Amino acid sequence: MVLNYIWIGFFLVAFVVAICQSIFAGNYGIWTEIMNASFAAAKNAFDISLGLTGVLALWLGLMKVGERAGLVAAFARLMSPLFSRLFPGIPKGHPALGSMFMNISANMLGLDNAATPLGLKAMQEMQELNPKKDTATDAMLMFLILNASGLTLIPIGVMTYRAQMGAANPSDIFMPILVATFVATFVALIAVCIKQRINIFDKVLIGWGVGFVVVIGGLMYFLSRLSQEEVARISSVFSNALLFTIIVAFIGAGLYKRINVYESFIEGAKDGFKTAVTIIPYLVAILVGIAVFRASGAMDFVVDGMRYVVAACGLDTSFVEALPTALMKPLSGSGSRGLMVDCMATYGVDSFVARVAASIQGSTDTTFYIIAVYFGSVGIRKTRYAVGYALLADIVGTISGIVMAYFFFG
Numbered sequence: 001m002v003l004n005y006i007w008i009g010f011f012l013v014a015f016v017v018a019i020c021q022s023i024f025a026g027n028y029g030i031w032t033e034i035m036n037a038s039f040a041a042a043k044n045a046f047d048i049s050l051g052l053t054g055v056l057a058l059w060l061g062l063m064k065v066g067e068r069a070g071l072v073a074a075f076a077r078l079m080s081p082l083f084s085r086l087f088p089g090i091p092k093g094h095p096a097l098g099s100m101f102m103n104i105s106a107n108m109l110g111l112d113n114a115a116t117p118l119g120l121k122a123m124q125e126m127q128e129l130n131p132k133k134d135t136a137t138d139a140m141l142m143f144l145i146l147n148a149s150g151l152t153l154i155p156i157g158v159m160t161y162r163a164q165m166g167a168a169n170p171s172d173i174f175m176p177i178l179v180a181t182f183v184a185t186f187v188a189l190i191a192v193c194i195k196q197r198i199n200i201f202d203k204v205l206i207g208w209g210v211g212f213v214v215v216i217g218g219l220m221y222f223l224s225r226l227s228q229e230e231v232a233r234i235s236s237v238f239s240n241a242l243l244f245t246i247i248v249a250f251i252g253a254g255l256y257k258r259i260n261v262y263e264s265f266i267e268g269a270k271d272g273f274k275t276a277v278t279i280i281p282y283l284v285a286i287l288v289g290i291a292v293f294r295a296s297g298a299m300d301f302v303v304d305g306m307r308y309v310v311a312a313c314g315l316d317t318s319f320v321e322a323l324p325t326a327l328m329k330p331l332s333g334s335g336s337r338g339l340m341v342d343c344m345a346t347y348g349v350d351s352f353v354a355r356v357a358a359s360i361q362g363s364t365d366t367t368f369y370i371i372a373v374y375f376g377s378v379g380i381r382k383t384r385y386a387v388g389y390a391l392l393a394d395i396v397g398t399i400s401g402i403v404m405a406y407f408f409f410g
Contacts, residue, residue: 033295150393
């Protein structure tokens with residue numbers, strides 16, 4: 001329901017802003033710009049879905065192999081003590097737990113192409129337990145918000161963009177992003193636990209939390225002693241080597257269990273194709289709404305208003321030019337990446353503004369894209385409190401990203 005109102009709001013606000021621009025600024029071409037943007041966004045939505053088809057087929061095919069080989073069940077048992085607390089509505093040993101573990105692991109390594117199909121697989125398995133097929137369950141909401149918070153240990157994508165733009169040290173935003181995304185996920189997790197009345201003082205949750213803090217702290221200490229080039233090399237090699245190891249492990253497990261690996265893969269890949277087709281209308285809806293809002297100039301008004309507010313509070317406004325990335329981040333991953341790259345091109349890839357934009361870009365994931373794709377793939381229409389809590393993670397991630405940029409580069 002909330003997503004419905006937000007989507008309608010994109011069009012209504014864009015319409016009002018376009019009328020004002022026509023009357024008061026004489027900008028009659030705004031109507032053409034809006035319609036061109038809507039057509040381009042619809043095409044982009046289809047292109048994204050088409051691009052996802054191969055990735056979904058690959059990973060859902062491998063997941064089917066892992067499922068029949070028993071690896072998914074093994075992952076589920078491994079994470080059962082933690083996930084049984086965070087997802088009490090899912091039975092112990094259920095395949096969804098293994099899929100969720102692998103999805104979250106892929107996200108942490110910055111492997112978005114692998115994380116999305118695994119997340120969709122987890123949603124489909126949770127939907128099988130859902131008594132109200134059009135309404136998100138608590139487990140679905142917890143999982144989706146954890147994805148929206150975007151916990152990432154290795155932000156390969158952002159570092160790659162910085163390298164392509166000629167940054168002196170492409171990985172110098174590694175530490176700011178690591179801290180920002182950890183804070184965003186931690187706050188979102190605590191908030192959802194309180195909302196769902198999950199005991200946050202449970203010994204298992206505290207143990208995992210402390211362990212994770214130790215791992216993050218140790219990783220930060222280790223990487224802080226390396227050169228920027230070494231950090232970039234280790235991050236890239238480790239993440240991609242681990243990903244390929246997982247693929248080989250699934251195939252090897254299938255051989256060990258003497259299942260027909262090829263036929264199992266084909267069966268799962270067919271499900272990937274069906275899923276890609278299913279999400280097309282949801283992506284068209286959300287991306288067109290965002291494009292209309294953006295093309296009307298409404299986004300520019302929001303940024304100018306924020307600049308005024310920041311200045312009125314007596315705060316430094318050096319980061320304000322990076323705020324379009326923050327505002328677009330919940331709405332469109334490609335849009336926010338484009339705005340980040342625009343900051344790099346306009347102000348210089350190693351400028352403070354560009355580094356703020358990069359820190360914000362890596363702090364969380366794309367809220368409305370995740371909601372549209374993950375819930376759309378299983379036909380969920382009633383998203384309950386998903387939007388509000390996911391946006392909480394976005395806000396915390398943005399603030400943390402800005403603070404960390406000032407701390408490291410200000």
